[in-house]
Amino acid sequence: KQEVTQIPAALSVPEGENLVLNCSFTDSAIYNLQWFRQDPGKGLTSLLLIQSSQREQTSGRLNASLDKSSGRSTLYIAASQPGDSATYLCAVSPNAGKSTFGDGTTLTVKP
Amino acid sequence: NAGVTQTPKFQVLKTGQSMTLQCAQDMNHNSMYWYRQDPGMGLRLIYYSASEGTTDKGEVPNGYNVSRLNKREFSLRLESAAPSQTSVYFCASSERAGSSAGNTIYFGEGSWLTVV
Numbered sequence: 001k002q003e004v005t006q007i008p009a010a011l012s013v014p015e016g017e018n019l020v021l022n023c024s025f026t027d028s029a030i031y032n033l034q035w036f037r038q039d040p041g042k043g044l045t046s047l048l049l050i051q052s053s054q055r056e057q058t059s060g061r062l063n064a065s066l067d068k069s070s071g072r073s074t075l076y077i078a079a080s081q082p083g084d085s086a087t088y089l090c091a092v093s094p095n096a097g098k099s100t101f102g103d104g105t106t107l108t109v110k111p
Numbered sequence: 112n113a114g115v116t117q118t119p120k121f122q123v124l125k126t127g128q129s130m131t132l133q134c135a136q137d138m139n140h141n142s143m144y145w146y147r148q149d150p151g152m153g154l155r156l157i158y159y160s161a162s163e164g165t166t167d168k169g170e171v172p173n174g175y176n177v178s179r180l181n182k183r184e185f186s187l188r189l190e191s192a193a194p195s196q197t198s199v200y201f202c203a204s205s206e207r208a209g210s211s212a213g214n215t216i217y218f219g220e221g222s223w224l225t226v227v
Contacts, residue, residue: 034216043115043201043218044154089154091216098169099216101146101154 002027004092006102013080014110021075021105023090028068030092035064035075038087038104047088048075080109113137117202117219124192124226132187132222134202141207143185144169144216145177147198154201160185162207192226199223 003026013019023033032051036044048057048064050073056065063076073090089104115136124130136143144159146169156169160179174196176188185204189196200222205214 032214036218041221043220044203044216046215046217049215091154098156098159099144103151103153 002030002092002094002100004090004100004102006088006090006105008105009103010106010108012108012110015080015082017080017109018076018078019080019107021077021088021107023073023075023102025071025073025092025100027092027094028071030068030094032093033064033066033073034091034093034099035062035073036089036091038089044089077107080107082109082111085109115202115204115217115219117200117222119222120220121223122225124189124224126193126226128192129188129190130192130224131189132200132202132224133184134186134219135184136202136204136217137183138204138206138217139182140204140217141182142205142214143179144203144205145175145185145187146201146203147171148201148221149198157187157200189224192224194226197224197226 005024034049035047038044050057050066061078066073087104087106091099091101093099118133141162145157146154155171158177160166163182178186202219205216
């Protein structure tokens with residue numbers, strides 16, 4: 001059974017700091033990995049999707065990497081802003097659509 | 112473009128009552144999903160529909176039924192609600208499940224359900 005772990009569960013940083021969020025998974029047989037953002041009381045919004053054949057994806061200040069062999073992904077946020085405060089979840093997808101989600105890292109960026 | 116729309120947003124049920132959560136997507140996606148999110152348990156898949164006319168159980172299907180009414184709509188029914196079903200429910204969709212090319216999953220805003 002696939003297990004996805006995100007450490008730390010919570011992170012607080014001052015504005016402007018670069019930071020890395022971690023995601024690890026136990027079964028490397030994945031088709032893709034996605035990073036999501038969830039604001040309080042809201043649904044999940046996809047930030048980046050990395051296909052199994054890719055090593056990284058970038059969108060603006062966000063960069064996600066994938067190392068399938070070690071079962072790890074990182075989400076790098078550059079020059080963090082208070083608006084980046086949210087919970088960040090990663091999800092891995094095998095075939096047949098049964099994605100497995102981590103519990104998320106709650107990020108607080110202090111002005 | 113509305114994306115994924117869920118109704119109702121909030122609902123309080125008494126134990127034993129039944130209700131249906133409605134979900135519709137306007138992105139012409141083939142695959143749709145129902146998740147529940149609980150503190151300390153994360154997001155868990157209840158049921159999914161890889162394509163119109165098909166449904167399959169996820170991780171926690173007991174106490175739920177689903178209907179893929181057409182390509183746009185995927186409903187979740189609680190036949191006899193229990194307090195353990197108090198949760199936030201999310202509907203989601205993607206172009207096609209299991210694609211090796213990868214598919215972004217789009218989520219609705221969530222439905223907060225309390226069973227007393």
